[in-house]
Amino acid sequence: MTGDAMVELCKKHTIFTWARQDAVAPLPIARAEGIYMYTPEGERYLDFNSQLMSVPIGHGHKRVRVAMKRQIDELAYAFPHAATAVRARVGKLLADIVPGDINTFFFCLSGAEANENAIRAARLYTGRHKILSRYRSYHGATMATLNLTGDPRRWPAEPGPSGFVKVMDPRPYHYSFGESEAEQTEQNLRYLEEVIMYEGPHTIAAMFIETVTGTNGILPPPAGYLKGLRALLDAHGILLICDEVMAGFGRTGRLFAFEHGDILPDILTMAKGLTSSYAPLGAMGLRDPIATYFESHVYWGGLTWNSHPVCLAAAEAAVSVLIDEGLVDNAARLESVMREEMDRLQAKHPSMKEGRCIGLFGMIDVQKNRQGEPMAPYNGTSEGMGALNRFFRENGLFTFVRWGSFMCNPPLCITEEQLREAFAIVDRGLDVTDRYFEA
Known part of the structure; x- marks a missing residue:
């Protein structure tokens, strides 16, 4: 099928997201293969966003494809109350590699x-109803997780279920809790403690955080924040839930982002990198202590494809590739290269406001003037960002341009040479936004 035919039929008969x-x-x-994707006509794109920040091992890895095919031949499906060999192996694998007593x-x-299930487990375990989350968060597109989410994708889903309370991030969109990381941590936690007081700590089951804020900024927590948050929540019997759907499985240069803060969440959520998107699995x-509670209390949750064998086979192989091929270490090693490239571009281009990265988890903000006003408004676009998006596509770089920023999240198998190749395209793209800069 030609590319034009694909687009025509997909647009005619299917709905695209957001x-x-x-x-x-x-x-x-x-x-797709490695860090590259190809159209039917052979046009190549460097995947600078791991599609949806979700293919850390790269595309088309043979070990995962072979494992999935083998599982289909062995056992393609088993109902949720069945015990299977692959379910046993993957449960043990995760218990071995996830830190602490998770x-x-x-x-x-x-x-x-x-x-969704973390919300349910927290409420069942604590007997409390309210859930705290942050305004710059994204936690999913179901009704509950959209209301847990802080970003504008929440708005069309409102009014939603009760009990969701939003708080400011340590680094809000406009307001500042302080110039230094120590100030941001201290002031944000003081503010959060007051919110907890207003809401009634005895009513709050848990607080959700993206350990590193994802699509809304790629914002690593300021120094001391995770430990301070952990202590504050512990003081009130509130669970800490770390959403590592995006940041987990090596993206930040550690297997899980919470390891950077030397803390352990009560509940950890994951997906994306769990199978490197070769199959759907969360x-x-x-x-x-929480798992022990459900030994003698019903866990009120389930779905037809719980513990699906083929998805678990993909996870077993993808996680093994991630570890065996040293991709977490590669992300940590190449952070300095990404940082170097971002600093070089910021010095060269007046339209580049800032670049942030931790491991191979990065974002660049684009500004329209010296006052730092974003090139596009919150939840909006602009002519300059549209031109940048077109340039990337015309020059074979696939990434997400969102509001006044764009993503820098390649597969973790990328080499230094390939990473610099990507930033060479970004460099030329910022020439485009420089033309929209109001000197």
């Missing part, structure tokens, strides 16, 4: 479902 259907311009993809896992099909991980 978009007005007459405005979408799908990219036809016929195959030893028990509930398998589902997405990050949103993992977060998981909720529970610390031992």
Whole structure:
């Protein structure tokens, strides 16, 4: 099928996400290998966003494809109350590699479902109803997780279920809690403690955080924040839930982002990198005291494809590739290269406001003037950002341009040479936004 035929039929008969259907311009993809994707006509794109920040091992890895085919031949499906060999192996694998006493896992099909189940588990375990989350967060597209989410994708889903309370991030969009990281941590936690007082700590089951804020900024927590947050929540018996759907499985240069803060969440949610998107799978991980509670209390949750054998086979192989091929270490090693490239571009281009990265988890902000005003408004676009998006596509770089920023999240198998190749395209792209800069 040609690329044009793919686009025409997909637009005619399917719905695309988060978009007005007459405005979408799908990219036809016929195959993918390593860090590259190809159209049916052979046009190559460097995947600078791991598609949805979700293919850390790269595309088309043979070990994962072979494992999935083998599982289909052995056992393609088993109902959720069945015990299977692959379910046993993957549960043990995760218990071995996840730090601390997170030893028990509930398998589902997405990050949103993992977060849905974390909400449910927290409420059942604590007997409390309210859930805290942050305004710059994204936690999924179900009704509950959209209301857990802080960003504008929440708005069309309101009014939603009760009990969701939003708080400011340590680094809000405009307001500043302080110039230094120490100030941001101290002032934000003081503010959060007051919110907890107003809401009634005895009513709050848990607080959700993206350990590193994802699509809304790629914002690593300031120094001391995770430890301070952990202590504050512990003081009030509030669970800490780390959403590592995006940041987990090596993206930040550690297997899980919470390891950078030397803390352990009560509940951990994961997806994306769990299978490197070769099959849909999410998981909720529970610390031992919570898992023990459900030994003698019903866990009120389930779905037809819980612990699906083929998805678990993909996870077993993808996680093994990530570890065996040293991809977490590669992300940590190449952080300095990404940082160097971002600093070089910021010094060269007046339209580049800032670049942030931790491991191979990065974002660049684009500004329209010296006052730092974003090139596009919050939840909006602009002529300059539209031109940048077109330039990237015309020059074979696939990434997400969102509001006044764009993503820098390649597969973790990328080499230094390939990473610099990507930033060479970014360099030329910023020449485009420089023309929209109001000197």
